[in-house]
Amino acid sequence: MSTARNHRSPLSESPLVRRLLIGAALGFLFLFLVLPLLTVFIEGLRGGIVRYIQSVSEPDAVAAIKLTVIAAAIAVPCNLVFGLAASWAIAKFEFTGKNVLITFIDLPFSVSPVIAGLIYVLLFGAQGLLGPWLSAHDIQIVFAVPGIVLATIFVTFPFIARELIPLMQEQGTEDEEAARSLGAGGWQTFFRVTLPNVRWALLYGVLLCNARAMGEFGAVSVVSGHIRGLTNTMPLHVEILYNEYNFIAAFAVASVLAFLALVTLAIKSVLEWRHGGDISAARA
Amino acid sequence: MSAAVPPFVPEAARPLRAPVRAGAKRISFVKRSVLPGFGLSLGFTLFYLAFIVLIPLAAMGVKAAGLTWPEFIAATLSPRAIAAYKLSFGAALLAAAINAVFGLITAWVLVRYDFPFKRVIDAMVDLPFALPTAVAGIALAAIYAPNGWIGELAAPFKIAFTPWGVVIALTFIGLPFVVRTVQPVLQDLSREVEEAAASLGATRWQTFRRVIFPAIAPSLMTGYALSFARGLGEYGSVIFIAGNLPMISEIAPLLIIGKLEQYDYGGAAAIGVVMLAAAFIILLAINLLQRWARVRGGAA
Numbered sequence: 203m204s205t206a207r208n209h210r211s212p213l214s215e216s217p218l219v220r221r222l223l224i225g226a227a228l229g230f231l232f233l234f235l236v237l238p239l240l241t242v243f244i245e246g247l248r249g250g251i252v253r254y255i256q257s258v259s260e261p262d263a264v265a266a267i268k269l270t271v272i273a274a275a276i277a278v279p280c281n282l283v284f285g286l287a288a289s290w291a292i293a294k295f296e297f298t299g300k301n302v303l304i305t306f307i308d309l310p311f312s313v314s315p316v317i318a319g320l321i322y323v324l325l326f327g328a329q330g331l332l333g334p335w336l337s338a339h340d341i342q343i344v345f346a347v348p349g350i351v352l353a354t355i356f357v358t359f360p361f362i363a364r365e366l367i368p369l370m371q372e373q374g375t376e377d378e379e380a381a382r383s384l385g386a387g388g389w390q391t392f393f394r395v396t397l398p399n400v401r402w403a404l405l406y407g408v409l410l411c412n413a414r415a416m417g418e419f420g421a422v423s424v425v426s427g428h429i430r431g432l433t434n435t436m437p438l439h440v441e442i443l444y445n446e447y448n449f450i451a452a453f454a455v456a457s458v459l460a461f462l463a464l465v466t467l468a469i470k471s472v473l474e475w476r477h478g479g480d481i482s483a484a485r486a
Numbered sequence: 487m488s489a490a491v492p493p494f495v496p497e498a499a500r501p502l503r504a505p506v507r508a509g510a511k512r513i514s515f516v517k518r519s520v521l522p523g524f525g526l527s528l529g530f531t532l533f534y535l536a537f538i539v540l541i542p543l544a545a546m547g548v549k550a551a552g553l554t555w556p557e558f559i560a561a562t563l564s565p566r567a568i569a570a571y572k573l574s575f576g577a578a579l580l581a582a583a584i585n586a587v588f589g590l591i592t593a594w595v596l597v598r599y600d601f602p603f604k605r606v607i608d609a610m611v612d613l614p615f616a617l618p619t620a621v622a623g624i625a626l627a628a629i630y631a632p633n634g635w636i637g638e639l640a641a642p643f644k645i646a647f648t649p650w651g652v653v654i655a656l657t658f659i660g661l662p663f664v665v666r667t668v669q670p671v672l673q674d675l676s677r678e679v680e681e682a683a684a685s686l687g688a689t690r691w692q693t694f695r696r697v698i699f700p701a702i703a704p705s706l707m708t709g710y711a712l713s714f715a716r717g718l719g720e721y722g723s724v725i726f727i728a729g730n731l732p733m734i735s736e737i738a739p740l741l742i743i744g745k746l747e748q749y750d751y752g753g754a755a756a757i758g759v760v761m762l763a764a765a766f767i768i769l770l771a772i773n774l775l776q777r778w779a780r781v782r783g784g785a786a
Contacts, residue, residue: 355538471608
């Protein structure tokens with residue numbers, strides 16, 4: 203930022219104002235970002251490293267970690283396929299109702315996570331619309347793993363699509379048309395031309411999608427039923443431990459999630475710095 | 487897999503408002519056959535959208551419609567529900583306002599000034615997007631509890647387990663929105679306009695108020711609205727720090743959980759419908775704001 207070294211007073215603020223503004227921003231960020239993050243690690247390690255390891259390796263914690271990984275491992279690929287299909291249809295073709303479709307795709311972002319869980323309970327729960335039919339066929343969706351996966355898919359629904367759509371719209375269709383005119387088949391065009399063109403944005407979307415999938419609390423909490431060792435994801439396990447006043451274990455498990463968040467941020471930043479232009483110039 | 491064209495895709499290949507493609511080639515109805523897979527991709531998109539999002543949301547409407555009017559009113563307008571709406575709205579508005587002020591300062595500082603660790607700090611702004619809300623919730627509760635680091639400093643004044651705790655949690659959750667909407671606009675702002683203002687004798691403050699602020703105002707309001715919308719539905723980070731006392735520190739999403747725990751599915755659906763309607767209105771407002779921001783940005 204060469205502008206920052208610009209000391210001509212009419213185009214920049216006085217050093218005092220500048221320092222005050224930097225101080226205000228850093229103070230705010232320290233209070234709301236750094237302090238909570240530090241707290242998680244400090245509280246988690248308060249009982250010593252042995253307690254820490256015990257807390258994250260006891261059977262219920264391991265089961266929670268496994269379920270979290272399973273939910274993300276299903277939700278992310280589902281939304282990946284959806285994101286590719288949606289962005290192909292929306293970016294490469296013109297059709298009526300496109301804006302409405304885009305709005306609907308964004309919808310899960312504006313819905314409260316609690317509602318995201320609630321809708322599946324209302325649909326698949328014992329008193330839900332499909333409840334009687336499901337129980338007659340002995341299928342359990344809500345308060346079981348399928349419900350957790352569904353809720354996770356819902357809250358992470360737009361992540362990949364909304365990274366891909368603006369980028370693919372910007373890239374237009376010339377590359378694909380060239381490939382087609384040179385005799386490439388549809389899938390060949392897609393895998394050899396389109397996919398490489400959007401690969402960094404795709405990775406970016408997958409990263410954000412995965413972070414949210416592993417960290418989702420509200421929606422999963424509603425559909426989970428909180429059965430220890432069976433339907434508890436890591437965030438739910440944190441809640442149970444916390445409510446049992448087992449603070450050290452709660453913060454220990456939380457610190458694993460916080461570490462995951464930091465790794466996500468690090469990869470995200472590297473992607474932005476190295477491939478910012480390839481992710482999308484039109485990022486909001 | 488040649489493009490099987492669904493019936494509702496008629497001749498109206500109307501140009502959308504996207505300015506980028508105005509000069510680029512438009513796909514005419516005939517040319518579309520060059521690129522295959524429209525039917526497959528749109529078909530899958532609509533199928534997936536319907537099954538994951540639209541049908542389950544409609545199920546909530548159906549469940550709520552099963553209530554009689556008095557039942558619906560009783561569920562959605564009980565004194566306890568109204569107190570919860572007030573808290574959710576008030577706390578989300580206040581938190582978004584805090585974020586508007588400090589988010590603007592943060593975006594300004596990140597764009598205009600140099601200081602150590604700027605890149606790391608810039609990356610950290612997205613932490614609330616990446617950190618699971620439950621983790622944020624217990625950390626904030628620990629900090630602002632009466633025996634916590636900051637809770638102790640504020641001693642007679644209680645933050646955690648009061649409505650103020652809700653404001654704190656929602657501020658954390660909404661923090662990135664204002665920064666991330668204002669930052670790119672500030673970055674693209676032409677310095678020449680500022681130079682012109684200065685050369686015409688404007689002080690720095692006048693330049694900011696009359697030249698810079700009007701240019702970033704739409705993005706600031708968009709960020710404010712996004713932050714507010716997020717706060718309205720937030721659950722995970724709030725419940726740990728709020729105390730969750732009915733009538734005092736119980737947020738609207740928690741009402742739904744309460745109804746579900748009593749197996750009052752209809753009541754839960756009714757409150758869900760009210761919250762969804764509120765979310766729709768805000769979404770509409772945000773879209774209008776963004777359109778305004780685009781017009782403003784184009785004119786500048």
